[in-house]
Amino acid sequence: MHPAPSVIFFSTFSGLGFGLLFWLGFGFPAVTGWTAFAFFTIAYILAVGGLISSTFHLGHPERALKAFTQWRTSWLSREGWCAVVALVLMALYGAGLVFFDQRWTLLGIIGALFSLATVFTTSMIYAQLKTIPRWNQLPLTPAYFLSLSIAGGALMAGQITWAVVLLVIAGAIQIATWLMGDKALENSGTDMASATQLGNIGTVRAFEPPHTGTNYLLREFVHVVGRKHAQKLRIIALGLMIIAPVVLLLLPFNHFLALIAVVAHVAGVLTSRWLFFAEAEHVVGLYYGKR
Structure with a gap:
């Protein structure tokens, strides 16, 4: 899939924002x-800013409100509904704390659960797509989004112990999504024959x-x-979003080091999310000999 910058920005920063709200x-x-x-x-800057950026790749952003009618x-x-409910509830909760x-x-607690539900619904937008086997992995794809959101939120909230544990878990889930994803298209059984439904009459190939x-x-x-580029980017993503923050958090606490840990984590998640889209093999590529 073409990795649209707006969607990468949206899924990264809204996940981090809702993770912090959680x-x-x-x-x-x-x-x-x-x-x-x-x-x-x-x-709110992270969550709302991410949500707004998600409309930038739409041909008609003014029609985005119509999406609220299709919740069934x-x-x-x-x-959309989970995000609105979460933001309203957390605004009320925050007002109580601030004023x-x-x-x-x-x-x-209810607002926190809706914040987590928002991240889950985001993940299901991708996980439901059978035409992209790498994404159509349950429960791995939702676990990938949720684990990074909660771990990133813990990092932003200054919950050092939880952040270390959750970052390690998120790293393990990330590795699992890559390993399983590399085999997803092959294991799906989808090929030119199944796509055209002509396999029953012989070997199918593009003329x-x-x-x-x-x-x-x-x-x-x-x-x-390219596979070599993907492997390098995976190492960079894992190093920045998991290894670097964990190492920095295990050092004696320092606000500057904590800031570097957050910046490194965000950069790593952006790289990971770019790969999430760039490595996704849509089955339509079979018709073009690209898969």
Whole structure:
């Protein structure tokens, strides 16, 4: 798949923002007043900024509101509703902490769960697609999104012990998604014969390419990244988003080192998310001899 910058930005930063809201909803860190205001401001900038950026790749962004009407069948619509509910509930919860020095525990927990549900619905937008076997892996794809969101949120919330443990878990899930994803298209059983339903009459092969030049399908759905480049980027992603933050967090606490850990983690997740899209093999590539 073509890795659209807006979608990479959206899935990375909204996941981090909702991850931070998740921890704030459960009272970590236990802040009130202007300190709470600072934490909630960062969380909302990340979550809302990410959501807004997701509309940049739409041909008609003004029609995005129509997605809210399809919640019965669309994970995109469910994501929208979960995001709105989470942001409203957490705004009320945050107002209690900032302006009234009150912790409305039940409201915070419900808001935290809706924040996590938002990340889950985002993951299901991709996990439901049978035409992209690398994404169509349950429960790996949701676990990939959720683990990075919660671990990143713990890192942003200053929960050192939890962050170290959750980052290690997220790293293990990331490696599993890569290893399983590399075999996903082959194991799906999808090939030219199954795609055309002509396998019952003999061996199916393409007589000639469908097009002599490029087209929309090739640009958007048949992006190919070299294996050597992918391996290098995987090492960079894992090193930045998992190894570097864990090492820095295990050192004596220092605010500067904590900031570097957050920056490294974000850079690593951006790299990982670029690979998430760039390595995804859409089955339409079979018609073009690209798979």
